[in-house]
Amino acid sequence: MTNGAKQHMLKTKNVVHLKRATYILLAAISVLAYFPTVVSASQVTNRKVTMGSSVAGINTTYQFIFTAAQSTAIKSASFTACTTASGTCTPVVGFADLNTSTLTAQPTNLGSASGWTVDVSTVGSLRLKNTSNSTAPTGSQTVGFSNVKNPTATNSTFFIRIATFSDDTYTTAIDTGTVAASTAGQITVMASVDEALTFTLANTAVDLGKLSISSTGAGTSAMTVATNASTGYSVNYSGSTLTSGLNTIPALSSPTASVQNSKQFGINLVSNTTPAVGSNVSGTGSGTVATGYNTANQFKFIPAGEVIASASVPTNSNVFTTSYIANIDGVTAAGAYSTVVTYVATANF
């Protein structure tokens, strides 16, 4: 073998060795490439997630608060829901399964104050990134997502694994940490309020006394009314005028003053001086006396019936005092005059 041939063989051997060394080096580098991701990651501290609602299956907000362990600039971060806190991540059924999440606001203290965008490309994981961020995180970080679908199961614990990355492809982890969260059942509290109408008459008989041409017979009855009806109530009365056999004392068909020595029968619901009878409405309710029956010393009675008091809204109790007056003249036939007046309260629910 010539020297040239020997040198050629030597060169060939060297090339082979160099190639082998290169391959080994490349293999080593490719293997080691995984380790910085794992080895350098530290745990985020003071971490928590606050859910806007714990109701299973609904869309709500997720606010993450944590403190980054390292000062490396973060270019992306992920919040992945898993059924376990560690080990292989099994996605939580329902969580962000359509991933329509949005950023509630630009995160705080994550680095740059702006430029962060949500990344909805991965189902079951909330992500955001900022390719151009070169500012290191400071203090406590806050990241909020909206429109995040909760896990489907009720009263179920799940875990969200937090990871920050130094690249914008969620590859090279900086810090990691896990928080636990739980859905919960909703409590429906219910109570029923029934329709109510309180209507009581304090009297069943009103004696107007012995009538004369020089005095007015007078008397009162009282009624209490309340309701929770939405448009309140109305109280109607009806009845004949004072009657004794075939004889009657005519009713006052319009508000009229009491005049002795004339035939009159009438009522109102206020305090009067002529004669001195009756009281104004009392109580905390909002009921009022109807027109025609709300003027002092003016009396009226319509046998066919008419509304004498009402309320337009739900009302607490009011006490109405009905004043009755009767006058006679000299030809009024003797006898015991009477009438039965019926009051009807109608609530409007």
Next chain:
Amino acid sequence: MKIIENHKSKLRSIVYVLTASLIGLSPFISISQASAAQITARSVVLSTSVGDTSGVTYTLNTAALPTSTAVKSLEIKFCSSLTGACTTPAGFLASSSTLSSQPTGLGSASGWTVNAATPGSLRILNASNSTVPSGVVTVVWGGVHNPTATNATFYGVITTYSDSAWTTAIDSGTVALSTSAQIQVALTVDETLTFCTGTSITGEDCATVAGNIVNLGKGSTTATATGTSVMAASTNGSTGYSVTVNGTTLTSGSNTIAALSTGGASTVNNQQFGLNLASANTTPVIGSAKTGTGTASAATNYGTNNTFRFATGETVASASGPTNANKFTIGYIANINGITPPGLYSTILTYVATANF
């Protein structure tokens, strides 16, 4: 020829004399062999069996030595094997050995010193000792470096000597020793938050939660409507957890029963809706004390007997550190007045637990 015969004769004589001498000395030879007795009840205790570890303590324990000869030196020679020549176990080193305390059972109670000149042996000596050994023997060396190999057996040959140069053996014995691997026991404790709400929970076990409707019954102007729900929570979060209540007051269409948003007593014939987690309400009688071994408690505004409150988003219970489970009973009250519109009033309350890790 004669000269040769004379030499042969002399040689025979020498052989005879030598033979006779050997025969005569034979009793003494057998006595010398009989005195190198075996040391009994012997052991060497290592303070750690981890391979390649420095600063290890080796403690020799034996029964009382069988000899009545004063011991002036003692040695434990360490070997990889008991067959063939002694090879020091790789990594074993006695060069930094010390005598932790004066030995017992070797004679004199003092005057013993260590000799670290031989890396493969632990040695002590006391040239002036003339006291016959008695009682159990204990010798403690410190500063020994264990053999490198893990889970490897090695041997120690114990010998006592009547001189201080480890030459004239008295008694001996062998012990076997071994290094061993360390067992690393590891356990991962993940973050936890267990939380559930319902109308019944057995104990504090969220697996048993059931129900979600609290029916307060019929409102009345003369009596307070009441009901309860329950919730249980636990976490290993470093700063515990908090639970908020979220929702509206009792509502029926456009009608509502006003919530006790700043807290207050239950008063009939007033429109009121509220809740608390207090232990012993009496007006009305509703709710019950929390259960469980946890450290959580009701929030201040929701933990006072006979004071009810409801404001959405407020914290109703919390724990400030990791806590076992507690079950809270939430008492609800509703009052109406005369103008409370009729209807079925309801609200859906959502309790949200947040653990702080």
